[in-house]
Each structure stands twice: as C-alpha cells, then as structure tokens.
Amino acid sequence: MNNSIGKTFKKLRVSQNITLKAAVHNIEQLSPSRLSHWENDESNIPLNKLDQLLENIHVLPNEFAHLVGQRYVNHLSLQVQDAFIANNIEELHMLALNQLKKYNHIQDNTELFLCALTCNFYYQKTKIDIFPMSLKEKITKVLTSTSLWNYYHITTFGNVTHLLPDELLYKIAVKLINSFPHIKDCGMENHIFAFIALLNANVALIFKNPNLAKKLLHKICQLEIHQFDYYSSLYLSIVKNLLNYQQTKNPKFIKLAQNIVHFCKSINKKDAALEFEDLISQIQQIS
Numbered sequence: 001m002n003n004s005i006g007k008t009f010k011k012l013r014v015s016q017n018i019t020l021k022a023a024v025h026n027i028e029q030l031s032p033s034r035l036s037h038w039e040n041d042e043s044n045i046p047l048n049k050l051d052q053l054l055e056n057i058h059v060l061p062n063e064f065a066h067l068v069g070q071r072y073v074n075h076l077s078l079q080v081q082d083a084f085i086a087n088n089i090e091e092l093h094m095l096a097l098n099q100l101k102k103y104n105h106i107q108d109n110t111e112l113f114l115c116a117l118t119c120n121f122y123y124q125k126t127k128i129d130i131f132p133m134s135l136k137e138k139i140t141k142v143l144t145s146t147s148l149w150n151y152y153h154i155t156t157f158g159n160v161t162h163l164l165p166d167e168l169l170y171k172i173a174v175k176l177i178n179s180f181p182h183i184k185d186c187g188m189e190n191h192i193f194a195f196i197a198l199l200n201a202n203v204a205l206i207f208k209n210p211n212l213a214k215k216l217l218h219k220i221c222q223l224e225i226h227q228f229d230y231y232s233s234l235y236l237s238i239v240k241n242l243l244n245y246q247q248t249k250n251p252k253f254i255k256l257a258q259n260i261v262h263f264c265k266s267i268n269k270k271d272a273a274l275e276f277e278d279l280i281s282q283i284q285q286i287s
Contacts (some may be wrong), residue, residue, distance in 0.1 A: 058152060076099065078119075115135055159175075169212075170212045173198055177220070195232045198223075203279060207286065213246075246283060
C-alpha cells in the first residue's frame, strides 16, 4: 500500500484523539506497533485491513478515498437511486431485503448504513417500514453519541430520516446544526451533504409533525448554503412551500413548488425535477 495512505490515516486518527490501540481493536494480526510503523512510512499492511481500520476511526471508504485522491463508487447506492427515480418499487424492495441479509452476515457499520439507505428509499415510495427495530437502535446510538460529524454520520442521518420517530429526528437534526461550524471547516462536500441531510429531516417532519418541521426549518434557514450548492437552494424553496401547504392547505404553495420543478426542467436538472415532483405528489396525497 502507498505510504501516503498511512500518513493520511494517521492525521485522521490523531485529529479524533483515537489511540493506536483503539484503531486496531478487534483486527486480527495487526498490533498498535505495526500500525504505527505503517503510519510513519516504515512498513506496509495488508490492503484488506484498511476497511476495518477506517471503521474503527469512523471514516467511510469513499471519504478516505477522496482524501487520498482516489475515486470510490458505491454501486448499491446508485442502483437504489436509479430504482427510486424510475419508481421501481419491486427493485427497491429486493435491494433492501438483499442488503438486510448481507448485514446479517457482515455486521459492520458500512453495511448498516446501506441497510438504512435502502429501507429509507423503499419507505418513501410505499410507507412500509421494513427496517428492523434493532438496527434503528444501532443507528440511533451512532448518531446521538457522535461528537464528530464526518461523511459517514452525515450521510447515515440523511438516509434514515423517514425511519426515526419525530422527536428523535428533530433532536439529532439540532445536534447536526450545532456542529455546522466544524462541518463547514471540513470542506465543501461535507457542507453540502449536511445541508441536504437537514432538508431531508425537515421533509420527513412535514409528514410526521409539521410543528416540529416549522421549528427545524427556522433553524435551517439560519445556516449558510455553500456558494456552489444550487441544489440545496432549490430544495429549501420546495421545503418551505410544502410546509406552508401542509399547514394552510392553500393551493398557491403547490403552484409555487411546481414553478420550481419547471425551472429545474428548463435548466436540464431532470433528476431534481423528478425528485421534487415526487415530494409534491406525496404531500398532495396525504392532504
């Protein structure tokens, strides 16, 4: 393995005050001294140990790959997004069930995150919750105990919003908001993903508890949207109009939301347009 990877790993580990001993916890044939040698360019370690090391320091493989200049693509996430956009409920169900089975065999946090993602997308289409309570408790423990919101925690939260109770959802969202200054300092990607995760939480609360949704939206509006993040600006406008419609039942807010959809189509942002159309349809159905 490239020694620059060891240096990057060490920087992340030290920044979180994680000891060498904690970093190699439950990893066979990898001692603190061997890890230290790798971090300091004095030896190599087997590539198959890296995912376990990253899990122990709370960093996802794609986040780490980005930091060391490599590209990581999670094909399951892409499959789920494609099925969601195509309204392929049968495919979403199959992907969710397969991922739950996989987690039963490989019980690590990355697979848990993917379980949440697949079940969350399936729920949005069907309102059927197939995410086991035991896994909800594990996700909740991760999100409520973290003091460092990295890519893993942000995206996990953003993809479990429809599966958590409203009060807990609001509590975790506020925790994320309170960490926003640090998140901004971690770069554009985390800044954008954190804002989108909060909007996802707000959408879920519009369905579950509009009063809490209003409180959360007020806090979100105090945050800064990244200057290159066109999507969150549009998404925020959609959320405002859907919440107003949910509370007043005034059709003018649906019209305003539809105008945003038309704008997305006019600038060739078809995926965003389809996503916003789906939200509008869901709000109209429950009203």
